[in-house]
Amino acid sequence: MKRLTTLCLMLVLALVLAACGNDEDKSDNSSSADTEEAQKQQEEAQKQMEEMQKKFEKQQVDADKTVAIVNETEIKGKEYNALLTQAQQQSQAGGADPTTDDAAKELQDQVLKSLVGNELLLQAAKNNDYEVSDKEINEELQSTKDQLGSEEKFAEALKATGSTEEEYKQQLKEGMLVTKYVENELSPKEVTEDDMKSYYEKMEEQAKESKQGDSLPKYEEVKEQLKASMEQQNLQAVMLDKVDELEKDADVEYKI
Template structure:
């Protein structure tokens, strides 16, 4: 699912100080000095953090292509740079959340390949969904748009997110409709397989083993069994989805342009 995201998240830097002094007057003066010092350090750290994020964003932006450039043709569907750039940004963000650097030479190559592969696969699924008659109603689109807007405090922040993502409401509605069709197709045509208790137990045992190496106390199986079950179902469904895309590729005409 394509989501609007902010590339920058500015955290609040907490600075803890211990006041000291031999008398009240000296203590008060020292407190004031330390408060000023703390504020200055906080501002300096914030500026440094913002500068680092700006530099990182410049590196990430260099991986983008021209918005009107044709990056691939899937059957009769032309995929443009704006589609590629949005998928690229999403993948870059995922890598950063996992503590990986998407700007290294090796990672940049990997990100490019995965972005193209993701776009092609998504397009093939949507084309198959169209063939089978899956549609998104106006009511479904409006409901999903309302949920998207709820992520933002007000219309200004929502509009800023749209602008940051290079979208307008028309493009957002189109993407929302595609997402609904995609989801309907996957849920109906590629249902999640049943997960056995043995698979859940094996997954739990592996997690416990990994957690024990770091000294973490694992939760009881009963407490997290539903989450494990859901995750394993999603993994199985994803594997089937990949297989479906590979099958569709066999009869498709895919021309990568970048």
């Protein structure tokens, strides 16, 4: 079985579901768009989407191409393409054009770094004897299916990614191994009330500079979201530090 990183497939599954939801919304809206002008606008938007998709696909590599090697474990183009698609769509949603030369190179570096980092953490988890039981995997699998709503939707999402349920279960196992390792081995900085207030004050300054101060929610209304976001940032920081540490002692070769 080809190894796929947990990050890739789970992100792509989310994308497939979002796309399905968007398609349904478009079909509902199109029934009320009974004017010729609305139809022209819809056709033009569809044309632009198709052109952008072609540009996205040009940045992909052959699915069987080895894009990186981490301690003799090969990372394939299929994994790279899946995560690249996610990165491209996030970049586009943020208002950027991910198809320019500079942006494409930046995304390539980010995707490769993410794939290599995930593999290094996975290998570290295995080397430290972390384990995941079949029961844990099956419970997580069922939770995913429940979130999607049905077995049929889960199967459709898997089909769209070109993966099987067994591959997805392997994904879950790898992801849970990494999670256990991170939770037990890494210690992100604690987020304090002062940290949150300081962060919020910076948000206020930025909002005032952009003349959007009135639209900023009050601190008490967003403090829990701020805390969660800052905790995630702190966790990502220590994970990146750990990846850098692991990479120094690893045999990593980038192939693209």
